[in-house]
Amino acid sequence: MADRLSIRAPFGLAAAFLIVAFALALKVREPTVHPARQRETQPPGGLGLLRAWFISALKGMTAAVRQLAVRGEARSGVRPDPATSDTGRLPLTPLLVSALLWSLVTGAVYAVWANYMVGELGYSQTTMSRLWSLASISEFPLMILAGWLSDRIGRLPMLSLGFLAWTLVFLGYVFAPGMPWIIGIQLTRGFAYSAFTATAMTYATEVRARAQRGAVSGLYSSAGGLGSILGSSMGGILTEVASFRAMFATNAALIFGGALYVAGVAVRRALSAARLSRRRAL
DSSP, rough: OTTTTTTTHHHHHHHHHHHHHHHHHHHHOOOSSSSHHHHHHSOTTTTTHHHHHHHHHHHHHHHHHHHHHHHHHHHHOOOOTTTTSTTTTTOOOHHHHHHHHHHHHHHHHHHHHHHHHIIIIIHHHHHHHHHHHHHHHHHHHHHHHHHHHHHHOOOOHHHHHHHHHHHHHHHHHHHHTTHHHHHHHHHHHHHHHHHHHHHHHHHHHHHSSSHHHHHHHHHHHHHHHHHHHHHHHHHHHHHHHHHHHHHHHHHHHHHHHHHHHHHHHHHHHHHHHHHHHHHHHO
16 A cells, blocks of 8 residues: 555554544443343243253362362372462563563564665565565464463463574574565564463463452553563664664664573572472472
């Protein structure tokens, strides 16, 4: 659209979509009674009766299985996993540092990324938008993969892996921004974005008890917002004072330092868990 019409055309289209979304949002009405309570007060009939009976039976079976599991653990003397107990919860500081650092470097880089691709490298606006879309589209399957890996290797190792991927992306913008390498860089960017986002969202729900999740969410959002403000300012200043490539290299160093920090926290926790296991074995 920018190449065929003008640079204002995409902004006008986005504004039109936002106006439509605003109009539709005004028509949203919240029910006066919670849907679950409304279903409870309505007498079931036909398929509803069968569904109510099935749910009741399923709840009864689930409760029975849980009771048997609790009795079995009590008889065998199995202790709870320290990784899921209150004393073994994930630390909050690495999450906040990661949110601040990730928002800072991405805000700095992508505030001027389009200028770099079009003005410095000579890509057309169509090619630039296609490269951005490539990374965004790749996030759909890679987000699922990142969530699966996060469950397998742990939250902290996955955050560190995501930061390493971001380091490769920023270095790629410096040393290999031409075709066809930029395609691989953008696909790596899709994985890096997915690795952080999927892991950080889950991390934020696990770092504290349910009653404190709102406070953690507020701290996480505040750290990310502060990083975005600082990053957007830093990206333009570094580019103007030095160059695009110097700005990319600086942010690559910052995010690599974050990867080392998170990896260090993960290693220390693993060593502590190993020592605790040996003590319990004795």
